[in-house]
Amino acid sequence: MNVLFPRTRAELFQTLAEPGARVLAGGTDLLVRLRSGRETAAALVSLDKIPELRGISETGGEGLGRGLRLGATTTHTELLAHPLVRARLPMLAQALSELGSPPIRNMGTLGGNTCTASPAGDTLPPLMALGAEVELASARPHGAGTRRLPLAEFITGPGRTALAPGEVLAAVHVPLPGAGWMQHFEKVGRRNALAVAVVSLAALLRTERGGTVAEARLAWGSVGPTVWRCPEAEAVLVGRRLSLTALGEAAAVVRAHVKPMDDVRASADYRRTVAGNLLLRLVAL
Template identity: 40%
Template sequence: MSEIEKYIAPDTVSDAVKALSSGGVTILAGGTDLTPQVDAGRRSHAPTLMNIRRVDDLSGITQNKGETRIGCLTTVSEIKQSDLAPAILRQAADHFASEQIRNAATLGGNICNASPAGDMINPLLVLDASVELASWKEGAMEVRREPISRFFTGPGKTIKHDNELLIAVVFDTPGPDFVGYFRKSGPRPALEISTVSVGIGGDYKDGAFHNVRVAFGAVGPTPLRGKATEAMLEGQALTAEVIDKAARAAQDDATPIDDIRATSWYRTHLIAVFTEELLNNVCQN
């Protein structure tokens, strides 16, 4: 049992970030990952528990000058229901855990938990999103932006420093030609930890696919971009042959492991199946 010595619930971002600068803080948002991890002994509390759910301006989705910004406390349910969230993000939200968990789980929490199978991360990779990390420097709040594709360093590990708060996710609002799809495995739509997940997006115009981004979940130590698949698809017309080649390339991009949820064979197999399926969706869009 790790004991919490102090509990704070700041109501402004700057107070929250300031509190982080002294160190020894566990951040509580939706609690859907934190609670079971502490219970199972996989994680212990720092001396201070900071509940950030009282910070007003960390919630909600806004669009401004071609950029979409999602506050870290926005729940998965809010994303699922928002017209401002791109379809691919809403698809992932719709397939995220259960209704009760969607109502509590936050986007920031899902990202910072840094699970290779984190379902909201995959579409953010496809959207080429960045995260905003805020810290307290010399009496003021400083914010740096990092592409989400560089954010993860291993299971549960990120480049975020302990004194930083992930306050938002930002990405270029997809244009009219953007098409994106997300697919995860599992006999059930939701309450399934992804065996694998695949997201594909890009501008599909005049029969050709441009600015293609491909992301995979649960096939490596972090959620990852499928560089070989992207290269294979860039600028191509989505013929059956191209789709088939892309599915093979996707299998080369992934480095899955065996665990109790699936073997590496099955994950590799599904990567190809889903890649093909999503590219067919793009064609039919």
């Protein structure tokens, strides 16, 4: 199996056109899957040497407010070290700080976490709650070969994405929530480090004067085939303060709607209970 290091976009799409070629980012998931024989590749195309796929830049204007373009091969450690990620996206920073372990965060990338599309992918619930979009690049001539897609449409199932053959995830675009938005992330795992999430919750809430919830975006990890949203529970919270009563009602709605799985890490019943209970933490916001 050859390992190729294209240095430009043009070289990237040329090398990817080889039959059986696959994109290699941090390798923390892909190399494990390849070695186990669950997946195969004729050649690996590393994104390491393509500068435009790495790094964080500010975007904004166009009436959409400010945002960040997070290059696909930016590592979790690099994201965590960025002042705007820490200050303006604390829910993402919290998820990143609980992802894997220091060496895994030094190697693993945001693009990799996104394209692996695991139901337990730690960055995915916060990105989903934040309304992130993915930037997909391809060799197609029209439209400069780039399209954007909401993350919710990009991830189509466990380990499945809308990535077309020959297409590469170039960046994740995240809007920066303005003042008045509160962010919260919590992950429950079997241990603190190197844990696959048993259940996680990312909550993004906008409150008005007096603490009334105007908008709520709740996204759970590890309770379904992809990140799970619960509009019914969000509706329970809107127009109310984050009291234990309101949150308890929302938690009951979550338990009634969520359809988690049994697996080696936890039972469906446990996940259902915890998925609801994690909402009760919002009382402290």
